[in-house]
Amino acid sequence: MKPEYIIDALSNIDEEMILEADKIRHMPVKRKIRWQYYLTPVALVSCLVLFIHSQNLFSKNQYTDTSPTAAEEAACEEAPAEAEIISVYPIQPYETETILTAVTNEYDIDSIATEDAVTDTAGSFGSDTKDSFTVTVSEEEALAELNLSEEPADIHLEYLENNGYTIPYYIISVQISENKYMVYSVPAVEVNYLEEQ
Amino acid sequence: MEDTEIIALYLERNENAIHETDIKYHNYLFTIAHNILHDSEDSSECLDDTYVKTWNSIPPEIPKIFPAWLSKIIRNISLDLYRKKNRDKRKADTYSEALDDFDNMIGTGNQPEEQFNFTLLQETINEFLQNLPLLQRNLFLCRYYYMDSLKDAAAYCDMSQAAAKSSLFRMRNDLKEYLIKKGFDL
Numbered sequence: 001m002k003p004e005y006i007i008d009a010l011s012n013i014d015e016e017m018i019l020e021a022d023k024i025r026h027m028p029v030k031r032k033i034r035w036q037y038y039l040t041p042v043a044l045v046s047c048l049v050l051f052i053h054s055q056n057l058f059s060k061n062q063y064t065d066t067s068p069t070a071a072e073e074a075a076c077e078e079a080p081a082e083a084e085i086i087s088v089y090p091i092q093p094y095e096t097e098t099i100l101t102a103v104t105n106e107y108d109i110d111s112i113a114t115e116d117a118v119t120d121t122a123g124s125f126g127s128d129t130k131d132s133f134t135v136t137v138s139e140e141e142a143l144a145e146l147n148l149s150e151e152p153a154d155i156h157l158e159y160l161e162n163n164g165y166t167i168p169y170y171i172i173s174v175q176i177s178e179n180k181y182m183v184y185s186v187p188a189v190e191v192n193y194l195e196e197q
Numbered sequence: 198m199e200d201t202e203i204i205a206l207y208l209e210r211n212e213n214a215i216h217e218t219d220i221k222y223h224n225y226l227f228t229i230a231h232n233i234l235h236d237s238e239d240s241s242e243c244l245d246d247t248y249v250k251t252w253n254s255i256p257p258e259i260p261k262i263f264p265a266w267l268s269k270i271i272r273n274i275s276l277d278l279y280r281k282k283n284r285d286k287r288k289a290d291t292y293s294e295a296l297d298d299f300d301n302m303i304g305t306g307n308q309p310e311e312q313f314n315f316t317l318l319q320e321t322i323n324e325f326l327q328n329l330p331l332l333q334r335n336l337f338l339c340r341y342y343y344m345d346s347l348k349d350a351a352a353y354c355d356m357s358q359a360a361a362k363s364s365l366f367r368m369r370n371d372l373k374e375y376l377i378k379k380g381f382d383l
Contacts (some may be wrong), residue, residue, distance in 0.1 A: 001383055003299035004280075005318060006372075010342050011272050012319040015265035015324055021338035022225070022264070024353045025345070188305075 135168050135188040142170040142186040151172055153181060157188060198261040207255035214255075215248045222264055224270045229230055232344035233275040233292050243278060249269040272342070292345045298341075302369045303383045318381070325375045329368065337368050 141157055154173040159166050168188035173181045206214035225246060247270045260266035278294055295305035324353050326334050332354055339350035339359075351361035377383060 006299045009319045018265040021335045136297040
């Protein structure tokens with residue numbers, strides 16, 4: 001049998017079947033290309049993502065002049081010493097922490113807020129709360145307490161946490177070598193000594 | 198215009214019948230011809246021949262389903278023209294693909310041509326198609342009657358091309374078994 005016979009034989013099939021088959025060829029486009037309805041939102045979202053991504057890339061690649069201006073360059077040249085000091089400062093924390101612990105452990109912090117603890121003439125704790133204190137010790141008194149052999153490189157006031165209290169301390173830095181500092185902390189309020197060091 | 202009115206014009210020998218047929222079925226018929234011939238000029242020629250044949254056939258014939266009846270005429274005319282033009286060569290088109298499909302299905306039968314009962318083959322294929330589920334049957338007819346491409350036929354049936362191809366393969370095998378069962382030597 002030749003394959004042409006089957007193709008020719010199909011020309012004489014029932015007309016109802018021919019018409020039925022033709023109906024699906026004229027069905028609405030919606031059914032025939034359903035995948036496009038799924039593809040369209042995907043394409044839109046992809047375009048949106050690409051657009052946002054390209055915007056981000058554009059903003060990252062935007063040229064910003066970060067080179068120092070003439071005035072900034074001049075300022076840098078004028079203050080090289082200050083920049084050097086800042087650069088060596090990170091060496092200090094280990095020393096700082098050690099000293100702070102050593103010094104503050106000598107005091108009975110809980111007794112600071114009590115009326116009995118106030119013996120100094122420089123001020124009183126009358127208006128203080130239990131976790132906030134005003135300075136009652138002068139810088140000279142703090143330095144005298146340390147009995148330093150050298151002049152301190154820096155002395156400033158900081159409020160530090162100690163056993164749940166915020167206490168003012170004098171932070172006193174003493175230069176011991178070219179880029180190394182010993183930092184002491186002395187309470188800036190009167191406290192009771194638990195024991196003699 | 199309704200089909201019955203167009204047929205009535207043919208029966209009255211009113212030449213307006215061809216014009217009305219063209220208005221209503223030009224695209225439908227042209228597509229069938231073009232699916233086979235892949236040539237607009239040849240398809241238009243087949244369309245004209247179809248109108249002439251329709252004019253000559255009604256009366257005495259009175260089609261029950263006018264578009265299906267017209268489709269058979271233009272399909273036969275288009276197939277004849279295709280074979281005439283491509284007597285010694287096979288092209289890469291839907292008709293050749295269909296031919297290849299059935300060629301692979303049939304194999305090497307030794308039945309002499311003079312013993313071949315073409316009318317019985319038509320009836321057997323008709324029976325086979327009647328017993329197919331609607332979706333499969335429509336796919337089969339889109340592909341092998343209307344000569345739609347596999348892509349279009351699959352889309353018409355809301356199937357993927359792979360699923361359509363697989364379904365057509367199974368139907369051809371079933372048809373082969375059915376024909377053998379009915380006594381055809383494939």
